[in-house]
Amino acid sequence: MSEASVAVHADADLLAQAVAARLLVKVLDAQAERGQASVVLTGGRIAAAVHRAVAALPARDAVDWSRVDVWWGDERFLPTGDPERNETQARAALLDVVPLDPARVHAMPASDGPDGADPEEAAARYAAELAAAARPGTATLPHFDVLMLGIGEDGHVASVFPEHPVHYDTRPVSAVRGSPKPPPVRTTLTLPAINTAEEVWLVAGGADKARAVGMALAGAGPVQVPAAGVRGTSRTLWLLDRAAAADVPTRLRSLR
Numbered sequence: 001m002s003e004a005s006v007a008v009h010a011d012a013d014l015l016a017q018a019v020a021a022r023l024l025v026k027v028l029d030a031q032a033e034r035g036q037a038s039v040v041l042t043g044g045r046i047a048a049a050v051h052r053a054v055a056a057l058p059a060r061d062a063v064d065w066s067r068v069d070v071w072w073g074d075e076r077f078l079p080t081g082d083p084e085r086n087e088t089q090a091r092a093a094l095l096d097v098v099p100l101d102p103a104r105v106h107a108m109p110a111s112d113g114p115d116g117a118d119p120e121e122a123a124a125r126y127a128a129e130l131a132a133a134a135r136p137g138t139a140t141l142p143h144f145d146v147l148m149l150g151i152g153e154d155g156h157v158a159s160v161f162p163e164h165p166v167h168y169d170t171r172p173v174s175a176v177r178g179s180p181k182p183p184p185v186r187t188t189l190t191l192p193a194i195n196t197a198e199e200v201w202l203v204a205g206g207a208d209k210a211r212a213v214g215m216a217l218a219g220a221g222p223v224q225v226p227a228a229g230v231r232g233t234s235r236t237l238w239l240l241d242r243a244a245a246a247d248v249p250t251r252l253r254s255l256r
């Protein structure tokens, strides 16, 4: 497990630009090293800005998108194409713009999918899809080069909410009922699954995220502040704008 490092950018727009540039470099490096890349996307406002920024970068054409696997850290359990689904947002902003192999875009099931409106079955289906992509001889998950997370005002990451029973689910993918943030039903990677990623990037912009970011970096408990429980195996990178970084101890900051 890696120690956290923090990079702070002037505002949300520059933050999105910087994350987009980092993501392209990470994908290019992974493809140079492993012949392919595996990226885990998140949802929410800053994720949408990052996706748009990647799509707008000319360097996006340096990536061989046919050798990129796209996974999600969580999903709102809604019908296919619902504008609130993280998948729908990512497709509109980025995935429909770059030449991905459709077979390598691994969306979490929708509520009108093969399991109907049963999120437990949908979570199990996604776990099986992840296991099918696991490296031979390894456990239940593929290699994730980079896994990006937004952060809720309450400190949630993916759909792992404070004090929610999802914290005690030992499976890699969990169904979430009773989410305090709409919609109430979701599917999510659990923290142990998230923490198998080589690099985890926590991306947050705006003053409404400052308290949660500050508490997570001050060592809060992960059941109370789920963002505090996230670590990449090689790198844990907090990518913030100044407003979101307001409560980050100065010794942890690298100002841009």
Ligand SMILES: O=C1O[C@H](COP(=O)(O)O)[C@@H](O)[C@H](O)[C@H]1O
Pocket (backbone or CB within 6 Å): 042, 043, 044, 045, 046, 047, 074, 075, 076, 086, 149, 150, 151, 152, 153, 157, 158, 159, 181
């Ligand atoms: O519901 C969700 O919220 C978080 C944070 O979203 P934001 O709009 O407040 O930035 C997001 O990371 C998560 O993937 C999503 O399902």
